[in-house]
Amino acid sequence: MTTPVKNPETQVKRPDESLFKRLTRQQLFIPVAALVLLVLFNLIADPSFFAVSMKENSLGNPVLSGNMISVLDNASELVILAIGMTLVTASSGGQDISVGATMTIAGSVILRMVCGGQVTADTMQMNLFLAVFIGIVVTAFFGAFNGALVAYFNIQPMVATLIMYTAGRSIAAWINNNQLPIINDVAFKYAGTFLPGIPVPTPIFITILMIVIFWLVLKFTNLGLYTQSVGINPNSSRLNGINPKLVKLLTYVILGVCVAVAGYIRISRSGSINYSRNAENIEMDAILAVALGGNALSGGKFNIYGSILGAYVIQFLTTTLYKYEVPSTALPAYKAVVVILLVVLSAPVVREKLASIKKAPAKAVKEVA
Amino acid sequence: MPKGIAVDNRGRLKERPAMSDTNLLLTITVVVFFILYLYAIIFLGGSFAKPQNFLNILNNNASLIVLACGMSIVMITGGIDISVGGVTCLVCMVCAVNLEQQGGNLFTVILIGLGIGLAFGVVQGFLVAHLGIQPFIISLAGMFFAKGMTTIVSKEPVRVTNEAFLAVKDTRVTVPGLGSYNKLGQYIPAYVEVGVVVALLVVVLLFCLLRWTKLGRAFYAVGGNNQSANMLGINVRRTKFLAHVLCSLLAGLGGILYFLHVGSGDVANAAGDEMNAIASSIIGGTLLTGGVGNIAGTFFGVLSLNTIKRIVASLGFDQAWWSNITVAAMLCLFLVIQSIVLLRKNKK
Numbered sequence: 001m002t003t004p005v006k007n008p009e010t011q012v013k014r015p016d017e018s019l020f021k022r023l024t025r026q027q028l029f030i031p032v033a034a035l036v037l038l039v040l041f042n043l044i045a046d047p048s049f050f051a052v053s054m055k056e057n058s059l060g061n062p063v064l065s066g067n068m069i070s071v072l073d074n075a076s077e078l079v080i081l082a083i084g085m086t087l088v089t090a091s092s093g094g095q096d097i098s099v100g101a102t103m104t105i106a107g108s109v110i111l112r113m114v115c116g117g118q119v120t121a122d123t124m125q126m127n128l129f130l131a132v133f134i135g136i137v138v139t140a141f142f143g144a145f146n147g148a149l150v151a152y153f154n155i156q157p158m159v160a161t162l163i164m165y166t167a168g169r170s171i172a173a174w175i176n177n178n179q180l181p182i183i184n185d186v187a188f189k190y191a192g193t194f195l196p197g198i199p200v201p202t203p204i205f206i207t208i209l210m211i212v213i214f215w216l217v218l219k220f221t222n223l224g225l226y227t228q229s230v231g232i233n234p235n236s237s238r239l240n241g242i243n244p245k246l247v248k249l250l251t252y253v254i255l256g257v258c259v260a261v262a263g264y265i266r267i268s269r270s271g272s273i274n275y276s277r278n279a280e281n282i283e284m285d286a287i288l289a290v291a292l293g294g295n296a297l298s299g300g301k302f303n304i305y306g307s308i309l310g311a312y313v314i315q316f317l318t319t320t321l322y323k324y325e326v327p328s329t330a331l332p333a334y335k336a337v338v339v340i341l342l343v344v345l346s347a348p349v350v351r352e353k354l355a356s357i358k359k360a361p362a363k364a365v366k367e368v369a
Numbered sequence: 370m371p372k373g374i375a376v377d378n379r380g381r382l383k384e385r386p387a388m389s390d391t392n393l394l395l396t397i398t399v400v401v402f403f404i405l406y407l408y409a410i411i412f413l414g415g416s417f418a419k420p421q422n423f424l425n426i427l428n429n430n431a432s433l434i435v436l437a438c439g440m441s442i443v444m445i446t447g448g449i450d451i452s453v454g455g456v457t458c459l460v461c462m463v464c465a466v467n468l469e470q471q472g473g474n475l476f477t478v479i480l481i482g483l484g485i486g487l488a489f490g491v492v493q494g495f496l497v498a499h500l501g502i503q504p505f506i507i508s509l510a511g512m513f514f515a516k517g518m519t520t521i522v523s524k525e526p527v528r529v530t531n532e533a534f535l536a537v538k539d540t541r542v543t544v545p546g547l548g549s550y551n552k553l554g555q556y557i558p559a560y561v562e563v564g565v566v567v568a569l570l571v572v573v574l575l576f577c578l579l580r581w582t583k584l585g586r587a588f589y590a591v592g593g594n595n596q597s598a599n600m601l602g603i604n605v606r607r608t609k610f611l612a613h614v615l616c617s618l619l620a621g622l623g624g625i626l627y628f629l630h631v632g633s634g635d636v637a638n639a640a641g642d643e644m645n646a647i648a649s650s651i652i653g654g655t656l657l658t659g660g661v662g663n664i665a666g667t668f669f670g671v672l673s674l675n676t677i678k679r680i681v682a683s684l685g686f687d688q689a690w691w692s693n694i695t696v697a698a699m700l701c702l703f704l705v706i707q708s709i710v711l712l713r714k715n716k717k
Contacts, residue, residue, distance in 0.1 A: 095506075097509070149701075149704070153704070153705055156505070158505040158509075159449065162700070163701045165644075166693050166696055166697040167697030167698070169690075170690030170691070170692075170693035173690045174688075174690050178690070287506070329517070333513065335513065339506070339510040343503075343507070347501060349500050350500060
């Protein structure tokens with residue numbers, strides 16, 4: 001964590017709790033605290049959770065394995081989605097709940113391309129990069145559709161994306177004529193598993209690449225500034241020469257690109273697709289990651305690194321729950337409780353009340369973890 | 370067609386200027402429904418003309434009608450509740466487990482259904498109205514919570530064999546004056562299930578509630594403009610809270626009706642019903658921005674939605690995915706119509 005910003009007011013009034021207060025005011029306080037609590041819990045309950053070992057995978061290559069590796073590996077899709085979702089949240093003050101469905105569309109398109117329309121294919125029928133590029137174009141189009149409804153028709157983001165949330169998985173099934181194509185080419189699975197000779201899962205590299213790309217984009221372009229200003233006040237940003245509708249549309253298209261990359265990683269893990277189960281409930285996790293990262297769900301200022309950290313924390317939580325044999329279908333119930341606690345904690349009314357009570361924030365954060 | 374509506378609109382403007390949007394959108398809905406159904410009867414053969422076929426739309430969608438009415442009320446106050454499908458599913462499962470494994474009876478089933486609905490409504494309503502959290506986030510969490518809880522209660526489908534329950538489930542209320550002759554020339558009276566009677570009763574009650582009671586008018590006032598409602602002396606928070614409680618309570622009732630229709634608890638029950646409910650409300654002329662809507666419109670919205678689903682199925686697009694795509698397309702179309710209506714109004 002960076003050094004806390006000093007707040008002279010609290011120091012003067014309550015010198016005894018200034019450090020604690022300064023800590024809780026940090027945007028990254030909640031995800032870091034949640035991460036620390038999760039790590040402590042796992043350390044106490046079972047230190048072997050953190051063990052990392054070398055194992056041979058099905059192809060006979062030595063690869064790293066262990067819970068920590070699986071957290072970093074499995075969080076990849078979520079991290080990539082969280083980046084796009086943060087931008088969408090910041091610009092439009094709402095979230096895209098269709099990401100799981102459009103990820104399935106991306107997967108379906110890419111599979112159809114590489115299988116060449118057949119049900120099973122042993123070798124790829126099309127250049128992989130071209131297939132992924134087509135997937136990106138398709139989901140960027142769906143992103144533009146969502147963005148147009150939000151920006152030009154003034155429909156609430158979550159209701160506008162409800163359309164794709166309903167239709168997305170059906171469209172994905174339609175693209176492949178409801179067949180379940182399977183690709184057995186090893187090269188197709190490189191992105192979701194391991195590159196030959198490298199013991200670290202490939203999705204981790206892709207995620208790092210995406211993070212670096214967005215770091216560069218935010219550093220060298222005005223995208224971040226424009227997004228924030230549109231989210232804070234569209235009218236005044238229009239008066240300052242920014243086109244708020246275009247910026248909103250753009251963030252949805254960017255999310256569409258992120259969705260395609262995430263969708264590609266997801267299907268290349270297995271080389272097959274299940275339309276109703278692929279990336280199920282991931283929209284919930286992505287929104288949760290944005291909220292956990294300390295971003296206001298009502299838009300405006302954002303911190304993309306908070307969301308990334310939030311995504312890893314969620315995957316950590318998921319892996320921990322799996323380890324204690326919570327069935328995957330029951331997971332949403334636990335996560336829903338976490339979401340409700342988080343939004344309650346970040347509600348202005350509650351914040352004001354918490355600010356007047358000394359120890360309350362620490363107690364509440366423990367409940368979250 | 371727009372010209373005719375404009376005249377109608379203008380005619381009514383003199384009586385109730387504040388309700389013009391509601392009447393315009395209601396008219397569109399009713400007209401759309403009749404055009405759809407007439408199209409089906411004329412071009413898709415006689416099966417649509419049989420009274421029983423029409424009543425089957427009601428039989429299959431009794432729970433959806435109730436859910437959509439609750440959704441409309443929340444949407445009129447300017448909120449939304451997407452947990453209703455999850456609540457329906459949870460109620461079905463808990464009721465089935467109660468009847469089969471815990472020796473419950475019809476009374477406990479009703480109690481459980483309404484209890485679960487009330488619990489969801491109180492929590493969500495409190496969070497939305499008193500803590501000012503976006504209703505979408507809260508009800509999204511509510512939906513996932515309900516679905517997760519359903520699988521925690523039971524992963525396997527639970528079929529109900531309780532006799533008293535099955536007797537109610539199979540009760541058929543014949544509709545006098547309607548019926549058709551089968552191939553052998555026997556007269557078969559048209560029937561509806563018990564659930565439909567309950568659902569229609571709910572529609573009538575809610576219609577009266579929204580039109581003639583203080584609370585009903587408060588819903589519109591709060592949805593139209595929070596601050597002016599506040600100045601009129603309406604307790605905005607309490608009104609929003611009550612809207613969410615009412616919606617979830619109706620979701621609980623919808624769960625009971627769904628359970629009564631299918632007679633089993635299953636994780637896949639009522640999948641996508643929150644979408645159908647929202648789509649029905651929107652097609653029925655409820656504005657997402659609040660303040661405009663009508664229970665009668667919602668009722669016609671449910672009928673239109675299911676008529677078009679059947680039309681799409683009988684046109685040969687009978688694969689499962691077409692149903693979802695149709696709902697989404699209808700939703701999109703009506704959202705855009707609403708948006709245009711609003712934009713036009715704002716420009717005036």
